[in-house]
Amino acid sequence: MHLVWFRRDLRVLDNLALSAASASSSPVVGIFIETPQQWAEHQLAPTQAGLIQARLEALREELKALNIPLVVERANDFTEAARTVAEYATQTDAQAVFANHEYELNEVKRDERVQADLAARGIAWHTYADRNLFAPGTIKSGKGEAYKVFTPFKKACLRALDNLDLSPRRAPSVREETSVVRDIFSQLAPIEFVYPTVDVSAWVSDEKGILDCLREYCRERAADYKKHRDFPAMDGTSQLSPYLAIGALSPRQCLARLQAENGDWREPDTGAATWLSELIWRDFYQEVSAQNPAISKRQCFLSWGESVVWENDSTLFEAWKNGKTGYPIVDAAMQQLNQTGWMHNRLRMIVASFLTKDLLIDWRWGEDYFMSKLIDGDFASNNGGWQWSASVGTDAQPYFRIFNPTTQGERFDSDGRFIRRWIPALKSVPGKHVHQPWQWAEKYAQSIDYPRPVVDHAKQRKKALALFEAAKNQPQESF
Template sequence: MHLIWFRRDLRVLDNRALSAAGESSDPVVGIFIETPVQWASHHLAPKQAGLIKARLEALRAELRSLNIPLVLECADDFSEAAEKVVAYATQIDAQAVFVNHEYELNEAQRDEKAKAELESKGIAWHAFDDRNLFAPGTIKSGKGEPYKVFTPFKKACLRALDGMDASPRQKPTKRETNSAVDAIFLQLKPIHFDYPTEDVADWASDEKGILAHMRRYCREQVADYKRQRDFPAVDATSQLSPYLAIGALSPRQCLARLQQEHADWREPDTGAATWLSELIWRDFYQEVSAQNPAISKKYSFLAWGESVVWDNDLTLFEAWKAGKTGFPIVDAAMHQLNQTGWMHNRLRMIVASFLTKDLLIDWRWGEDYFMSKLIDGDFASNNGGWQWSASVGTDAQPYFRIFNPTTQGERFDSDGRFIRRWLPALKQVPGKHIHQPWQWADQYAQTLDYPRPVVDHATQRKKALAIFEAAKNQPQEQTP
């Protein structure tokens, strides 16, 4: 008997652990462990929990067609989850447990515990690098060191793609009927979560629907990605990130389809090459997280980031969360996040810069809030994006580069189409005034059901520059 422990790899196609478990004729059983206390400590969004639950229901049916049962267990935290897997593997007399690596600190510690306990009982542990195009540690500089800057990392990845077979793995063959497996099927209970979940009816959760979404995007929209990706009113991004985050889709599946549809996927400045860069960014942040465990402990990548003295005004933080800052592009973006569990990538940068540079609030507050809302929450990518915006991470924007929320809105939502969609109180404001509605309201004696700006950008910019300059000049201690 082989046991596969599913985590953030909720798919049948191109699942290396599942493929390996199914290579022999041995029966295969799947297990997933819900960990509500651990998830709460990691700020797992109920929206993402809803997608995981929906995906597990579809995955159970997909595995059933292969005669592989999927068992659901519940444990408070990762440590108890490891114990549950050991106990279940022992119960079904499994010869081996198969997993795909997870690289964050808590997850790695969980797996070390499970591996040690299983091997002490004579049960083999087989772990595979499955999550990325390139496993952390495989793309190194000429000096044999991990990259700390994205552009050379990307160039090295593109070189490594030469001659590499990134073809997705096929699903295992259907298992033969087995009385022990049949007994497990009879004992399966409906999938239930103790963790709160939100409705995800707008998102596909079955393999057919997810793959159709990916294929359609690669075929019909990737060519325009570079030209249109920064404009939130345009439906130009793939919105595949939720599936990549929970492993319902692999980056290799995306790459294979991209290469099949676009012969120019390597050509600079094409939509295909730009979209491939996004997949490589995902690998890069996984690399940074894996190579720097302190990041999982909430430390800044750059040591001086720990010396920044944040204002951390709770009233301003609540205004930011609620989309009531008086800056339309920021508020519209936050309403999109709060109502849908997703936010356009350009807007993620704008609202993160606003929180850290205008409101002078610790980036970790924003990081946690995003994770608590995002259907595509992924620790490494979310952390990397927030540290980039706060200028304390790898490949970060310089601390003196501070987004002006008004000009960002004018540039990327010039006619206010996105703003009006999410802020109906501003629907009557003329286009040229939409980004500074109170100037119009005051000039024409109009009443707005919309807050005035909570800060003055120019004033806050000067204050941010001084705070960041002071932090950089502090003696630095080594990050643990």
């Protein structure tokens, strides 16, 4: 019997571990381990936990059609999870365990434990690079080194596309039913997490529905991605990131569908090419995380970032979290996050810049809060985005480039449509006045139930420049 350990690869189609396990006539069984204590330490959002649970329920039915049972067990943390998998493999007389690579530090240590435990039991351990278009360590510079800047990494990836078969794998064939498999099916219990979950019925969870979303996006909207992606009031992004985050969708599937529906996907400045760049950004941050384990220990990529003396005002942090900063685009974005578990990408940059450059709060506070809320939370991408915004990561935004939250709102939500949707108190503020509602209220003697700005952007910008300059003047080498 072959055991497939599902982690962040919750799909039947284009799953390398599942395909490999199914290559012979051996019976196949799937297993997933809920790790509530580990998830809590990793700030797993209840929205994402809800999506994982919903996806597991659908995945169980999809695998059942192939005569592959999916067992869901519980272990407190990764150490217990590794032991649980090894013990289950022993109990079911599995000859081998199949899994797809994960690259974060705790996950790597977990897999080293299970590999050693399985080896002691005489059980084989097979893993596959399934999570990215290009596995970490695959794309290297001419000197054989890992890239630390996105643009040359992207160019190398685009060149490599010509030489690799990145076509998605088909679903395994229907397995022959055996007595062992029948026994496991008869003992399956309902999937019930003890970890907190919230309702995610607004998101599809079956594989067909997810693939339909991918097809619709690539066919109908990807061509306009470059033109529309920065405007949060528009339906300009794919919103497929939650499925990529939990592995319900693979980047190979995304690339294949993009190519099928957009003949200009290689042409610079097209919507399709711009969306492909986002898939490559995902690979890049996975690369950075895998090559630099210190990132998983909450360290800045640029070591001078550890010298930044953050003010870390908890009152200001609460105002930021609750969308009560007095800066409408920031507050609307945080309301979107808090109410839906998702935030538009342009807004992620705006609120991250505001937290680190206006409120002078450690980017790690924001990183943790995002992970605790985001349905598409992914360690590498979330960490990379926050370090970029805080100017302490690879390919970082220069510390002297500080987003003005008011002008960002005026530029990307000029008529205030997005702001009014998420801040009902500002619905009566006319036109572009919505970006500085207190000026309008005072000028026209109006009353609004909305806080005044918690900080003065111009003053905070000067403080941020001084704070970063002081840290930068203690030069150290990056990883």
